[in-house]
Amino acid sequence: MTLPTLHTLKNGVRVVCDPMPGLETLALTVVAGRGAGYEDPARSGWSHLLEHMVFKGAGGRSARDIVEVIEAEGGSINAATGYERTSFQVRALKGGAGLAMAVIADLVRRPTLDAGDLAREKQVVAQEIAEAADAPDDYVFDLLQKGAWGDHPVGRPILGTVDSVEAATPQALAEWRAALYAADRLVISATGAVDEAEILALAQSAFGDLPATPGAPIPDPAPFVGGAFAETRKLEQAHLVLMLPAAGSRDDDYFALRVFAEALGGGMSSRLFQEAREKRGLAYNIDAYADTYADIGGLGIYVGCAAKDAAETARVCAEQVLALVERIEPAELARCKAQLKAHMFMAREQPLARAEQNAGQALTFGKLFPPAELAAGVDAVTAEDITRLGRRMLDPARAATAVLGAKTALSAGEIFRRTLFDGR
Template identity: 40%
Template structure:
């Protein structure tokens, strides 16, 4: 790839005395600024009794602070034309906004309020629990969403990393202000937080405001999450539906693993686009599914590889057989044409994300929280370009030789048991 196609702006980084990280990327030729605070804590950091608490806290942050009502939180951002949102993941929670560069102090002040001055009013808490329970019900009623929650829960059974982010009704209903503040005191700590901003901004001004908003937070040691251990297994949810949804899984790799990029490339070749092996054989040649893909979800200490599809009950067995055969064949031989195409696909995916301000600040925040340094795009590109077909095949062989996961939802009477699936073509 021509390295001149993507130029990285310098990123200034300052760590406050309490460990809170501030990073800025000045882009003076744009009008808008994006900023956010990332917390290196998500659903996998919850104890069993806290299942779903990270997500509830993210919702409750917008329900009023000691200086702003819930309405004022929204008005202060939207009065200057901005937008604000938050998201909860397995390993991170984020609070981010985008608005005119001249108003960045407004967004930073609001986010500072949300993270340090939320009041967690009882009535607002009751209302938000109801909203989340509706969100939970919506997922339960959407098989092609639900199946991926079930998939991860089955693959990492009995572990925090396997629990669905939304939680369960019984835990959601149990949360109170005491539980919320206990979690915040343990997880929302300066050493585990990063403020990142990009746009027509001044680093010194952002640092000064961050010091005022977050510099008072007490120093605490980061509490490590429980190790994620892929186990595999089987889960079936028979339902009266038109289509059966299935996900077949294998052990994946951490994004810190030396073979991470090789396995990611294997997923692209197997099921990453309209020219992938699974799409060509399952969808185009045999007509066994409308959509089929392969994916690799990496985490900080483990990962999971999967193949997902929806099909009719009568085609379930054949689809699985064909998909497994495609996977095995891909571990034996990958052409240079496939390698070149998959490498290009990976680069385009990465660079597309980095062409949006939100994508850039998220990348910076995650790298600082995980690696304590920024990883240049050129370093990633070099690693991808250096991969050989043999290394990618070997990564696929290692995955497909591991424990298997099979989850299914819908009319699944004809689905063979996990133990009956062929271990080799």
């Protein structure tokens, strides 16, 4: 089996090459290990705005040219901004690595940042902000983010605000681009029908002369502050997001958190699905998830239910958390491990997901993990680990809750807290 390799150029740019024999396509992603979590309030939303702006023109190509030159060869191009990283991604047919690298290098290094384009794109982003506010199952997560992480950059929406986005100028965005996409936290990751020697040569040609200057400094990890947000809206459903402080990707409890979330609400056999949906009929959508960053994380629960059932559903969620902290059955633990490993290996069969995973490992750990090592981490989780992690999450008696819906739903966050903590 061919294993991925990790190389570092002289200027600090890292290159991951991960061939997948038998494929006729490839994925190339260039990941800058900085994002919205690095912004101060005045630049809130600028990382996302910049990601939009580089597609308006770069390296002498127009916005249309950037897309057409990739699609003319059967490929596709996309980008994404998160709190800890910004990714530029191309899927292409075998042999398309050179064009993909050239186009992404132009986006990252040589965007036009035209004033007229910026004025128009501010309007587009303002509409995106309005759309997110109008979508309750998006907006409730923004409320939750604020409740969990407070005034830290991770507590602010990735999109920013209309005012903060409006303040951006071409020159200010150019300076932010240099800080955001600096060589010290840039990873080029290629997967699929790729050749290691070719990828290294392309990376050196496209990024080897990038100045080795440090970019925006890594912010201190966000403390989990815990907070409650509830807003009345005329909706058919109430939307609830409930979170407890947990573990980050570099934490020894990371795998225990993933198993805990899987057991609580990861699938149709999970406790929340069986108790809240199948047994009680309280909710159609209900799941639990591990929301992890490098050094911080949370255990989250999302529920969409009738407003009249919101408080009872929140109580059931808290009860299931408490019950899981006390005991996980051996068969349940084994099933959750099997599910996690299946998700992991299935993702490894998708070139783009694999390229992004490799880039994330290089950024967070400075190395790559063989799938067998990750699987061993999952297998090593014990029932005692689940209990210890659960008590750790409950120990500060802090939770973040966000509720959106009719007035009858707004007590759900308080019910969740009271059920979890008042008996302690």
